[in-house]
């Protein structure tokens with residue numbers, strides 16, 4: 756009978772715990788690790804794709820009418836997040852990033868909220884079309 760992990764287990768038994776220097780020295784997360792969410796509202800175009808692909812429903816959006824257009828706020832509640840990265844993968848503008856930051860142990864659930872706001876400007880109003888002025892036309896034809 757083979758014990759493929761026996762050698763590793765014996766080696767590890769004599770190693771210092773890798774968490775020993777924590778929190779003074781933070782070990783870097785491995786490549787591809789999906790941790791804390793970062794949202795870049797300045798890149799967002801309010802397409803809503805991230806909301807549609809998020810299975811646990813941890814992304815919410817509020818839109819408030821303001822003078823300049825729409826004040827759009829996106830909120831990510833990481834307490835529900837499965838860190839699947841679908842929101843970031845589907846975002847056409849790279850406005851969401853799952854960073855390598857794994858510090859997600861909090862005492863207040865509010866600290867798991869990530870949010871950002873931007874103003875979506877209203878489209879410019881179309882130019883006012885000149886009205887038909889039959890009186891002026893009559894004046895031209897009389898001239």
Ligand code: SF4
Pocket residue numbers: 808809810811812813814831835836837838839840841842843
């Ligand atoms: S990583 Fe997954 S679960 Fe978390 S907000 Fe994005 S889509 Fe939702």
Ligand code: SF4
Pocket residue numbers: 798799800801802803804805806842845846847848849850851
């Ligand atoms: S998918 Fe990206 S661009 Fe679209 S609403 Fe979400 S964050 Fe904004």
